[in-house]
Amino acid sequence: MAGFANVKALAEAELDGKSTYATWRKSPSQVSSAGVWFDLSMSPGNPVPQYYAASPGAAKALAQSTDGGIFHGGAVAPATKHLKRFTALTLTATALPMQLRLCDYLLFYPFIDEGTTDEQLLDNTVTLPRHTDGEGVQIMAVSVAGRTGGQTFRVTYTNQDGTSGKVSQTVKQTTAAANGNIVTTDRAVVGCSGPFIPLAIGDTGVRSIESVQMISGPDVGLFALVLVKPIAQAMIRGIDAPVEVNYFTDFAQLPVIADDAYLNLIACPQGTLAATAIHGDITTVWS
């Protein structure tokens, strides 16, 4: 039986060494904005950054074995791996308090062109590598080339039940320019939303994106559409203490980390992240 039958099993798994501990450090150089979610996977540090560089509009999968991400150890199947503990800290107050979300980055569609209002069909030759039923999988739009902002767009996708042709809510783009910004977020722009594009009512996940279309008008930027599975969340409140989350004792849950998951973080700063070194660690345990 995969997983933990009881607290004793959880404790014994860690005592038996079925655990991986690794530190991470992200040090963004981009001038991000207050209230605009930011994708730390594009920032320098450890793990090394990735830039959503691939053939435009063609789905490309991400995995620890090929792309890195926050290290969580090797494959453990038929056992299951779980996030036990997460720590984050910084000594730079500018961006605080700051929410963090740890995500498994599954797949992305690179270089979506904002310069046309035509419907842009996406290439789904490559499919979800993990969480293949799409349940809980969300879409985030990450800037890879700046824009004027203020335009709207929507995506057409296949939902968690395999129903194609579902249309997301129409979302508006931020005017903030930094690469790495999640373009649908901005506290100061009416019509922006959270880090994930709101799905059609009743949908709980995404298997693939069929197309994307600028609605209100074209712009000059480029973004990547990224399918992620949110794993966990935390918040750095101040510079005087690390945030330490034990997902078992604090939240009575042990989020699953799929084998070969590409883990990275998105953050919602309250000021620029430029020159802010963020450090942390994760501890996983498996059984």
Add this chain to the structure above:
Amino acid sequence: MAGFSSLDDFINETTVNGKFVRTDWNKNALPTTVQAAGTWYDLACGAGNPGSDTAYGTGTNKAFQALDDTSTTSPGIPHGGDVSTDTKHIINASAFSAAATSMPAVFMLVDRLGYYPITTTTTTGDQALDNTTVFPTGRHTSGAGLRAYVVCSSGSATTAMGAGTPNIRITYTNQAGTAGKLTPSVLPAGTTAAPKGSIVYSGTGAGKYGPFLPLAAGDSGIQSVQQFNLSATYTSGNLNLVICRPLLTLPMTTIGVAAERDLLNQVPSLPRVYDGANLSWLMYAGAATPVNSAFYGHLDFAWG
């Protein structure tokens, strides 16, 4: 029955039977080079109390050298001696520093079982290790939970590694006794001119891990190591492949504020300290940490 059967038993053992010891420690950041942000270091190489390690790099090249709490050249933090047939556990821990720019930092307490000194750092390809001396008996005997790291150090010398960025790989026998297991790719990459005391493949960039060498998929420990492999010459310097058991971590953000950990109220709780354990700190430097920055703290132990 060894250990504590209940909180009542714990209180009885520590207060009535006196099975409790507190140890205060002081370790300094490395003595030769400013510690780089994002990099792990072995504070055994720093000055303080216990004193600086002079064992690394000594002993027959590539032959395992065991460490315990009586090692005079690589002393660990005292924990009160042997208590068998009782079992000893850590119940509280703390660490702090008043040194400027010493924060942030993460400390990890480990039980070092020993090390393989490797002076042949210009040799590429597999180098057979000598396991005539085996891992200390009675401490993590199955190998479960044991991890390995590679640190630059050569006795009391302050010599750094030479120019080179070799990939590092070990061939080991895992916790189940399966031989021939390999460090998986992407292989850890050594840092050029890595200073004394640094874990040479830690840091930021491609091929950087911290603090331990990754194990093969599904492996949870190490019984022994058969081969050490550098993909290219390190030009000069001495490496040490250290085998240890991680016990706890303490993250710190603020100068003058102690990081404190209650190990009783954790899952799992009360990390065990085996008779003979050689306790030492690894340090993740979150900022450029000046030479000889002083860190202090304490450990509480109880047994029953």
